[in-house]
Amino acid sequence: MVNCEESTCTNIQSAICLHCLRRLCSMHILVHEKIISKETNELYEQIDEVAEQLNVSLQHIHTAYEESRQKLNTWRQDHIDKIKQKHTEQYQKDNLTKLEDELTQRLIKEQQDSTQLELNGNKIDESSVIQMNSSQQQYTNSQLLATNRAISSPSNQTISTTSPLSRTPIKRPIMFSSKKIVKYFKNISGSDDQNLEDYIVKDLHSLSHVNNIMLVFLSLFDAWHSRNLSTVYNDQSLSYHIKNLKKYIKQQEHQLTVIAAIQVFINNCKYSDSQSNTMFTNLFQFFLTNECITKETIIDWYKNGDYYGYEGFQKAKLWAQSFFKDLIDNPL
Incomplete structure (x- = not known):
């Protein structure tokens, strides 16, 4: 009989590990299974961290690409x-030079014709000839001046140098949460508060502030409500963390990003219109009560949400319709 391959064990083998083919007794095969399970879980966590890092790196690359493309277009x-x-300046210069040459040739021809008439016996008074030549010169000069003015006038330019105004394209926003931040948000004991602060300030510093806000609040909403448990809401998580998150909402653009995060999160839940309406109303009221967003910002989003570039605005506008009506009918 073959003994257990554990160095200190003298028991007879009762099983073979299909992972490493070790022959172990019934007691050591259970211990071995726990070790393998622990190592597997650690490997899963490492895979999740690498995937998250890749997502953030991908966003960095996309942001750098969009900025470079915009600079190139400019x-x-x-x-x-x-x-x-x-081209316009050269066009004006070429036309002026061409006209000068034509008028000069005309003047020379007229002088030649005048000389020919005199040689043919026509008696022309010398003073008349001088007067005629002077008039011709004045005429030529006036023609040159008029032509110069006409070519220089903006209304006669054939090529416009003014390019049409165009709206700056909206960069593709972040549309995912961070598993690490979700884990921090679920903890309301205070033990992860500093870890959360460090991750937001240090690890996400290379993202734009708007994308940073989007990533943080999408993670907060994932901690607040899991789509696997459609009727469970962790309101304590929202209430606990909002006091620390308010400091990141400094401008109206940041308020609009919070609203966009609400829109993206609820749209991704793919619930019924009734449940989506309830979630929108609750979240809008929560952020409005905690002075994270203002009534004016909600009105701006409701009227101009299509411009901000997040998918699902028309659905979100429908879900927020009742809250918006109450907000207008009952001003704060």
Whole structure:
């Protein structure tokens, strides 16, 4: 009979580990199974951390790409405008030079015709010839001046140097939460408060402030409500963390980002219109009561939400309709 391969064990083997093919007794196979399970869970956690890092890195790359593309478009438009301006200036110069040559040729021809008439026996008074030549010169000069003014006038330019105004494209926003931040938000004992602060300030510093806010509040909402438990809401998590999160909401743009996070989160839940309406109303009222968003910002989002670039606005507007009506009918 084969003994257990554990060094200090003399029991007869009763099982073989299919992972490492070790032959172990009934007692040590259970211990071995716990070790393998623990190592597997640790590996899963490492995989989750790497996946999260990859998501953040991907967002960094996309942000850098959009910024570079915008700079390239600006550089391209500037050079196109400069080329158009140079073309217009050269066009004016070429036309003026061409007209000067034509008028000069006309003047020379008229002088030649006048000389020919005199040689043919026509008696022309010398003073009349001088007067005629002087008039011709004045006429030529006046034609040159008029042409110069006409070409220089903006209304007669054939190529415009003014490019049309265009709205700056909205960068693709962050649309996911962070498992690590969700874990911190679920803890309301205070033991993870400093970890949460450090992660937001240090680990997410390379994101824009708006994307940072979006990532943080989507994580907060995942801690508040799990889609696996559609009727369970962790209101204590919202109430506990909101006092620390208010300091990140400094401008109206940040308030709009919080509303966009509400919109994205509820849209991703894919609940019925009735439940989505209730969630919208509760979250809007919570943030309004805690002075994180203002009535004016909610009105701006309700009227202009399509501009901000987050999917599902029309549905969200329908879900928020009753709250918006109450907000208008009963001003704070």
